[in-house]
Amino acid sequence: MNYLSTRGGVAPVGFSEAVMMGLGIDGGLLLPETAPQVGPDALCDWSRLSFQDLALELMDPFVADAIPRADLRALIRRSYGTFSHGEVTPLVKVGNQRILELFHGPTAAFKDVALQFLGNVFEYLLTRDGGRLNILGATSGDTGSAAIAGVRGKARIRIFILHPAGRVSPIQERQMTTVPDANVHNIAIRGTFDDGQRIVKALFNDLDFKRQYNLGAVNSINWARILAQIVYYFYAWGRMSRGDPGFRIGFSVPTGNFGDVFAGYMAKRMGLPIDRLLIATNRNDILARFVADGRYAAGEVHPTLSPAMDIQIASNFERYLYFLVGEDPAAVRALLSEMDRTGCMRVTKEQLATLAGDFEAAAVDDARTLDRIRETYEQDGYILDPHTAVGVQAARHRADMICLATAHPAKFNDAVRRAIGIQAPPPPCLRGLLEKETRCTRLDATEEAVRGYLRDTLRGIEDQP
Ligand SMILES: *Cc1c(COP(=O)(O)O)cnc(C)c1O
Numbered sequence: 001m002n003y004l005s006t007r008g009g010v011a012p013v014g015f016s017e018a019v020m021m022g023l024g025i026d027g028g029l030l031l032p033e034t035a036p037q038v039g040p041d042a043l044c045d046w047s048r049l050s051f052q053d054l055a056l057e058l059m060d061p062f063v064a065d066a067i068p069r070a071d072l073r074a075l076i077r078r079s080y081g082t083f084s085h086g087e088v089t090p091l092v093k094v095g096n097q098r099i100l101e102l103f104h105g106p107t108a109a110f111k112d113v114a115l116q117f118l119g120n121v122f123e124y125l126l127t128r129d130g131g132r133l134n135i136l137g138a139t140s141g142d143t144g145s146a147a148i149a150g151v152r153g154k155a156r157i158r159i160f161i162l163h164p165a166g167r168v169s170p171i172q173e174r175q176m177t178t179v180p181d182a183n184v185h186n187i188a189i190r191g192t193f194d195d196g197q198r199i200v201k202a203l204f205n206d207l208d209f210k211r212q213y214n215l216g217a218v219n220s221i222n223w224a225r226i227l228a229q230i231v232y233y234f235y236a237w238g239r240m241s242r243g244d245p246g247f248r249i250g251f252s253v254p255t256g257n258f259g260d261v262f263a264g265y266m267a268k269r270m271g272l273p274i275d276r277l278l279i280a281t282n283r284n285d286i287l288a289r290f291v292a293d294g295r296y297a298a299g300e301v302h303p304t305l306s307p308a309m310d311i312q313i314a315s316n317f318e319r320y321l322y323f324l325v326g327e328d329p330a331a332v333r334a335l336l337s338e339m340d341r342t343g344c345m346r347v348t349k350e351q352l353a354t355l356a357g358d359f360e361a362a363a364v365d366d367a368r369t370l371d372r373i374r375e376t377y378e379q380d381g382y383i384l385d386p387h388t389a390v391g392v393q394a395a396r397h398r399a400d401m402i403c404l405a406t407a408h409p410a411k412f413n414d415a416v417r418r419a420i421g422i423q424a425p426p427p428p429c430l431r432g433l434l435e436k437e438t439r440c441t442r443l444d445a446t447e448e449a450v451r452g453y454l455r456d457t458l459r460g461i462e463d464q465p
Helices: 015-021 040-046 051-063 069-080 111-129 142-151 170-177 193-205 207-212 223-241 259-269 286-293 317-324 329-342 349-358 366-380 386-394 409-420 447-458
Strands: 003-005 030-032 091-094 097-101 133-138 157-164 184-190 249-254 274-281 295-297 344-346 359-363 401-405 441-444
Touching: 003 015, 015 111, 015 223, 030 223, 040 051, 040 223, 051 069, 051 223, 069 111, 091 223, 097 223, 097 386, 111 142, 111 157, 111 223, 133 142, 133 193, 133 447, 142 157, 142 170, 142 184, 157 170, 157 193, 157 447, 170 409, 184 193, 184 447, 193 207, 193 447, 223 249, 223 259, 223 401, 249 259, 249 386, 259 274, 259 317, 274 286, 274 386, 286 295, 286 349, 286 359, 317 329, 317 349, 329 344, 349 359, 366 386, 366 409, 386 401, 386 409, 441 447
Parallel strands: 097 401, 133 157, 157 184, 184 441, 249 274, 249 401, 274 359
Antiparallel strands: 003 030, 091 097, 295 344
């Protein structure tokens, strides 16, 4: 399978190169040349498979040539062996709604589904083909801990995660800084999340530095992350349909960077009978407004109770845009430059109709998020985290939708306590964190401080075989 860029500036590359490249060298996002089709017979047969066996069938055509099937099977086993639930992503019934629990991984957030796999793929490719990878990222909480859990202890990989000192929740801080592996480096900067992002961006833009120190990213633009997330859409469908290829269902997806819901869109393109994908946003509703009127205009980011969705420009959205404009990189570039020039882009009437056929959207504010947590707890005894609550509220009274649960409620205890007065019991991975030893380096929020730290830490290591 070959991969192309949404902006048309990358010669077709194979799976290994696409994963190691992350963001396209032309600034675009990588996509497979075609979507492998899953016909009615396969849908029916695969609906009986375990998550891991289903993942193997679905991923194989995307990965073919790059990783032999037996090795891919082993990578998948290792990636999902760290999940605390035998089904990996179980589908549960809550009142008249279905909830797909994606939070049974090592950091209790759905990002583990993708990052456990990505970490193993990185290690496999680097060990086989040679090379080293030094992951650098800035986090406001969730992504950092899931990325660290994905690569801790892996050969040929080091990870450097910047977080704003004193500005992430105590649980999130502990999830990152209590990981004892020597390849994990936590940096608390004396500044904000935006400072962290600015520093990371500046270091990535210094191409000589980036090359010399083999810097890479793990943000949600990596194709392997989307690939891993396609699997649970098929898995959930199989659990509900029992293999009837005529069975159709929708999904409600709490959305930030559009990675999760784009994986659902890919599943649909591959032939999964998905009726509609519901983009559920919090008050940061740029995507909901776009689905309503075809006008994509960024505003200010408002902090909410669902912080992982406090995003205005969704990085994965460009992947959908590519399909919306008829797989035409020139048209993608034109829309992006319109956005650059005017702060806004607009699609045609026909495109808006296509969009309405693929997606619905709804924005849910903090007050209704808290109401949803409370009502679901009172009626069904089930505790939702605030991100999941946004999706459940957006799809209320819809028995034809599966709601994706993106975080364990114990990760967001402040919001849960505000809604129902008690905390959710923590899953095993969140227990005892406060007693564990922490490791973290404090630095000033400057490019020079972080550059110096990377240099000092990596000196010598890069020359080893
Ligand atoms: C990252 C995240 C989201 C948003 O997912 P996207 O793929 O960015 O749309 C939703 N909920 C939680 C808990 C997350 O960590």
